[in-house]
Amino acid sequence: MTDIFLILVGAILVNNFVLTQFLGLCPFMGVSGKVETAIGMSAATLFVLTLASACSYLVFHYLLVPLGLEYLRTISFIVVIAAVVSITEMVMHKTSPLLYRVLGIFLPLITSNCAVLGVALLNINQAHSFAQSIYYGFGAATGFSLVLILFSAMREKLSQCDIPEPFQGAAIAMITAGLMSLAFMGFSGMV
Amino acid sequence: MATSFFSVFPALVNPVIALLGMGLGIGALLAFVSKTFRLESDPVVEKINELLPQTQCGQCGYPGCKPYAEAIASGDSINKCPPGGEKTILNLADLLNLKVLPLDESYGHEETKKVAFIREAECIGCAKCIPACPVDAILGAPKFMHTVIESECTGCDLCIEPCPVDCIDLIEVSQGSLSSSQAMNDEEYLACINCGLCIDECPVDILPHELYWACRGGELEQAESLKLMHCIECGKCDKICPSHIPLVDFYQSSKLELKLQQQERIKAENAKQRFENHQIRMAKLDAKEEYRRNKRAELAKQDRQQTSSESIKAALERVKARKK
Numbered sequence A: 001m002t003d004i005f006l007i008l009v010g011a012i013l014v015n016n017f018v019l020t021q022f023l024g025l026c027p028f029m030g031v032s033g034k035v036e037t038a039i040g041m042s043a044a045t046l047f048v049l050t051l052a053s054a055c056s057y058l059v060f061h062y063l064l065v066p067l068g069l070e071y072l073r074t075i076s077f078i079v080v081i082a083a084v085v086s087i088t089e090m091v092m093h094k095t096s097p098l099l100y101r102v103l104g105i106f107l108p109l110i111t112s113n114c115a116v117l118g119v120a121l122l123n124i125n126q127a128h129s130f131a132q133s134i135y136y137g138f139g140a141a142t143g144f145s146l147v148l149i150l151f152s153a154m155r156e157k158l159s160q161c162d163i164p165e166p167f168q169g170a171a172i173a174m175i176t177a178g179l180m181s182l183a184f185m186g187f188s189g190m191v
Numbered sequence B: 001m002a003t004s005f006f007s008v009f010p011a012l013v014n015p016v017i018a019l020l021g022m023g024l025g026i027g028a029l030l031a032f033v034s035k036t037f038r039l040e041s042d043p044v045v046e047k048i049n050e051l052l053p054q055t056q057c058g059q060c061g062y063p064g065c066k067p068y069a070e071a072i073a074s075g076d077s078i079n080k081c082p083p084g085g086e087k088t089i090l091n092l093a094d095l096l097n098l099k100v101l102p103l104d105e106s107y108g109h110e111e112t113k114k115v116a117f118i119r120e121a122e123c124i125g126c127a128k129c130i131p132a133c134p135v136d137a138i139l140g141a142p143k144f145m146h147t148v149i150e151s152e153c154t155g156c157d158l159c160i161e162p163c164p165v166d167c168i169d170l171i172e173v174s175q176g177s178l179s180s181s182q183a184m185n186d187e188e189y190l191a192c193i194n195c196g197l198c199i200d201e202c203p204v205d206i207l208p209h210e211l212y213w214a215c216r217g218g219e220l221e222q223a224e225s226l227k228l229m230h231c232i233e234c235g236k237c238d239k240i241c242p243s244h245i246p247l248v249d250f251y252q253s254s255k256l257e258l259k260l261q262q263q264e265r266i267k268a269e270n271a272k273q274r275f276e277n278h279q280i281r282m283a284k285l286d287a288k289e290e291y292r293r294n295k296r297a298e299l300a301k302q303d304r305q306q307t308s309s310e311s312i313k314a315a316l317e318r319v320k321a322r323k324k
Helices: A002-014 A025-030 A035-067 A070-095 A097-106 A114-125 A130-158 A170-185 B002-008 B010-036 B044-051 B065-073 B085-096 B182-186 B197-201 B208-216 B220-225 B236-240 B247-323
Strands: B114-118 B168-172
Touching: A002 A130, A025 A097, A025 A130, A025 A170, A035 A070, A035 A097, A035 A114, A035 A130, A035 B010, A070 A097, A070 A114, A070 B010, A097 B044, A097 B085, A114 A130, A130 A170, B002 B010, B044 B065, B044 B085, B065 B247, B182 B247, B197 B208, B197 B236, B208 B220, B208 B247, B220 B247, B236 B247
Parallel strands: none
Antiparallel strands: B114 B168
16 A cells, blocks of 8 residues: 555656656646646546556566567557557547647647656566556656646636736746746655 | 568567567557547537627628538638627637637628618518528518518628618617726726735625636636626725725626627527528528429420420421312
C-alpha cells in the first residue's frame, strides 16, 4: 500500500513530469487557454498514458525480452503509443465530437508527447512491476492533468486582467509556468 | 533471395518478425475499432447551427444557415455571416478553437436589425414574395393584400427583390439598449481587492466579488453559474464595498444582456424551425408541380398522336375523294 502511495505521490508531485522533469511542455502551453479544453486534454492523456504504460510493459516483457530485442524498445513503444492514441481519437470522435474538434491537432500530438514515451521508458529503467507501471503511468498523467488544469485556470483569470503590454500573451504564460515550477520544487526531497 | 539475405544476417530474423507481427496485430485492432466507431453524421453541425443567427438570408452564399453550418464543419471560414457579425464570429471561434477573423465585407456589412414591412396600399397581391420568404413570415393569398408577421421576420431582405411594385421596405427595429450606467463608466471607484466584505453582506448567498469579475469581463455564462439571476439588487454589497464599486449596476446590465440573449436564442430557434418547415413545404409544392407538369405533358403527347393520326386519315380521304 505504501509502495503504491509513494509511486503516486512521487509521480504527481515530487517528480511532476511537466514542472520538474519538463516533459510534455507542448500541450502544456498549447491547450491551456481554456479550462474546458484542458480538462478534455487531461482526460485523453490520462487514458492514453495509463493504457500505454500497461501495453508497453507487456510488449517489453513478453515480446522484446524473450527475443532479446531490448534495443528495439523505443521504436516498439512509439508504435504502441500511436496505436493507443489512434484508438482514443476514433472513440472520442464518435462519443464527443466537439471535444475532438476543440483538441484538434493536440490529440494526435499526444503520440509525440514526450511524457508518454518518458513514462514507458522510465518504467523499464526503474524495473517496475506490471502493477507499479500502471500506477506510475496513472500518477504521471494525474500530475500532468493537475498542472494543466491549474495552469489553464490561471490563464483564464489572467485573460481578464490588465496585464502590462510587454507581458501580454505568451510572456505572462511563461512567467506563470516558471512560478508554478518554482512552487513544485518545494516538493523535492519529500519522497 | 530472401533466405540468402537472412542467412547472411541471422540477427535480423527475430526483430523483423517481431515488429511485423506487432504491426499486423495493431493494424487489425485499429481496423476493428474504426469499423465499430464509424461516424454517421457530424453532430458538430448542430452546434454550429445553433450559434448562427438563423436569419436564413443566404448572404454567405449558402441557401440558409444550416447549409452554412455544414460548410463550416467541413472547413469553410467563419467570417461570412453579416447578420451575425462580430458576435457570431467570436462565438464560432470559441466553439471551434479557431482564430478570430474580421467579417468578410464582400458578403455584406453588419447592420442594425431590421424587419420587412409591406406598404399595404400598394400591394397588388401577386404572391411572389410568399415563396421567397425563408421562414414563411409573409401572410397572404393571390389577389389579396399581404402582410408581414413582424415577430417572425428575420430581416433577410429576400422578399425585396421579387416584389414587382417595390412595396416592401426594411425598417429598423428598436432593440432594448444596453446602456451602461453613468457610475460604471465614471471610473471613480477603485479596483476590487477581493476583501470579501460583500460576501458576508449578501442576503442571498452569492459571491458578489466573483460575480463582479464575471460581469465586468462579459462572461455571461459564468455569471449565470454564479447565480446572477438570484441577485435581488438590494444594494448591500454596494454600500459595504471599500472600493466604492457600483456592483449592482454591473449586475443589472449583465442581467439585461442575458435576457436579450435568451430572447434572441428563442427567436433563432423559432426561425430555424420555420425555415425547416418552409423547406419541406417548398419541396412538397415542387413535387406537386412536377407531377402536374408530367401529367399535362403526357396528355398533350397523347392528344398530339391522336390528332396527327386523325388528320392524316382525313387528308388521305380527301386525296381519295379528289381522285374519284
